[in-house]
Amino acid sequence: MLPTPSTSHICFDRVYEPAEDSFLILDTLSSPSESSFLRSRFNEPSSTPPLVLEVGVGSGVVLAFAAANASAIFGRNDLLTLGTDINSFACQAASQTISTALKDQGRQGSMYLDIVNGDLASSIRPHSVDILIFNPPYVPAELPDFSRHDLFNALPEGQKTTSFDQDSYLLELSYAGGVDGMIVTDRMLDQIPQTLDLERGVAYVLLCAQNKPEEVKRRIRDWGTGWRAETVGSSGKQAGWEKLQIVRIWKTTL
Amino acid sequence: MKLLTLNFLTCAIKSCKSTPASFPLHPRDAELEIVEADLNILFLKNILPRLMWDELRVIGSELGLPELPSTPPTREDLVEPSTTAIAAPTSDGTRDAGEEEEEEIPTQTAKDLHRVLLETCIKEGKLVCGNCGHEYKVLEGVANFLLPGHLV
Numbered sequence: 155m156l157p158t159p160s161t162s163h164i165c166f167d168r169v170y171e172p173a174e175d176s177f178l179i180l181d182t183l184s185s186p187s188e189s190s191f192l193r194s195r196f197n198e199p200s201s202t203p204p205l206v207l208e209v210g211v212g213s214g215v216v217l218a219f220a221a222a223n224a225s226a227i228f229g230r231n232d233l234l235t236l237g238t239d240i241n242s243f244a245c246q247a248a249s250q251t252i253s254t255a256l257k258d259q260g261r262q263g264s265m266y267l268d269i270v271n272g273d274l275a276s277s278i279r280p281h282s283v284d285i286l287i288f289n290p291p292y293v294p295a296e297l298p299d300f301s302r303h304d305l306f307n308a309l310p311e312g313q314k315t316t317s318f319d320q321d322s323y324l325l326e327l328s329y330a331g332g333v334d335g336m337i338v339t340d341r342m343l344d345q346i347p348q349t350l351d352l353e354r355g356v357a358y359v360l361l362c363a364q365n366k367p368e369e370v371k372r373r374i375r376d377w378g379t380g381w382r383a384e385t386v387g388s389s390g391k392q393a394g395w396e397k398l399q400i401v402r403i404w405k406t407t408l
Numbered sequence: 409m410k411l412l413t414l415n416f417l418t419c420a421i422k423s424c425k426s427t428p429a430s431f432p433l434h435p436r437d438a439e440l441e442i443v444e445a446d447l448n449i450l451f452l453k454n455i456l457p458r459l460m461w462d463e464l465r466v467i468g469s470e471l472g473l474p475e476l477p478s479t480p481p482t483r484e485d486l487v488e489p490s491t492t493a494i495a496a497p498t499s500d501g502t503r504d505a506g507e508e509e510e511e512e513i514p515t516q517t518a519k520d521l522h523r524v525l526l527e528t529c530i531k532e533g534k535l536v537c538g539n540c541g542h543e544y545k546v547l548e549g550v551a552n553f554l555l556p557g558h559l560v
Contacts, residue, residue: 202458203451205416232451236416238553245550265451265526268413272553276420277544279431283416303554348425 156184159218159255164247168321170212170328180219182387182400193229203232204284211237214248218255224264237269241324242307245269274342275349283349286357294335294364298326335365356404363397380405412525419537420553429539432463438533447522449512453483486518
């Protein structure tokens with residue numbers, strides 16, 4: 155078992171706390187089958203360091219795990235890690251999680267870039283991402299009112315702490331996915347073809363049962379020749395409404 | 409935020425992405441800080457082909473940093489010659505074995521590159537799109553790429 159990064163410095167009133175979904179991503183990335191897929195894809199001796207982008211880092215536990223265990227998962231310790239989150243408090247928290255995890259790990263760890271405060275991958279240079287990870291707000295619940303975002307994305311003027319309404323809003327961003335829980339994920343899926351590296355890009359997206367995963371995978375395969383989408387990890391097999399799965403999205407050249 | 413991060417960022421406005429002028433974003437009114445980090449020689453050697461060197465030189469000059477050479481360094485430029493002989497690069501000049509190899513001694517060129525890419529950080533300031541002129545703020549080292557509703 156690879157170590158889970160510490161997130162004990164974070165106040166989970168306004169940043170998503172690592173939960174079953176986060177841990178499913180950790181388990182999937184470090185599973186023998188996935189790690190072997192990633193090694194065969196990225197361990198080419200002459201290849202340049204892969205860029206790992208996590209969209210919606212939250213606490214940063216997933217990106218920190220990938221960064222700190224780069225050698226075990228990807229077979230190389232020179233990969234780059236970059237994250238985005240719409241919640242500025244999450245950006246600060248995740249940055250600390252990753253720096254701490256890398257410090258604990260010494261030379262087995264990789265290179266951490268930054269967390270930027272942004273919407274999905276909209277600020278990322280096209281086709282520059284090799285491995286994209288997304289744990290979306292997937293719960294079928296009404297989306298929060300974005301008109302308050304600027305107001306709620308920073309400490310209130312002259313205050314040292316956030317308000318209750320502000321915290322509720324920030325947490326809603328982390329889980330509420332609108333109709334079918336797919337509003338935000340669909341926007342991310344739209345960005346994936348232009349974000350991933352044309353040759354070696356691969357994305358991992360978490361879905362819950364209510365997201366209609368089979369339909370989502372079919373839609374991805376319809377993007378065009380070579381696009382593939384397969385479930386490579388799952389949890390909660392007792393038909394609960396939040397049965398989770400990780401879908402790997404990639405393009406084959408054949 | 410590290411200068412290497414700018415190698416992977418562009419204007420968040422959809423219509424800008426297809427125009428070359430939206431990359432790189434140009435730092436303005438930037439307050440820099442040096443955040444020391446361990447030098448990873450293997451990383452520096454391998455990242456060279458991914459660097460948009462001309463754009464990096466533009467950013468460096470806009471920030472008033474010492475001028476970067478007109479062409480990027482080679483892998484050989486980064487390691488002291490006495491140590492490359494011991495480390496014996498593979499015949500096709502590709503990535504070295506890693507774990508077992510002798511410790512390579514970074515050259516001044518490698519240290520300078522490390523300082524620019526990974527230790528020079530924008531603490532406060534703005535990043536400006538060369539196409540539409542939109543300004544993205546950097547606050548406490550975090551760049552804010554969220555757009556007002558009418559630009560999304």
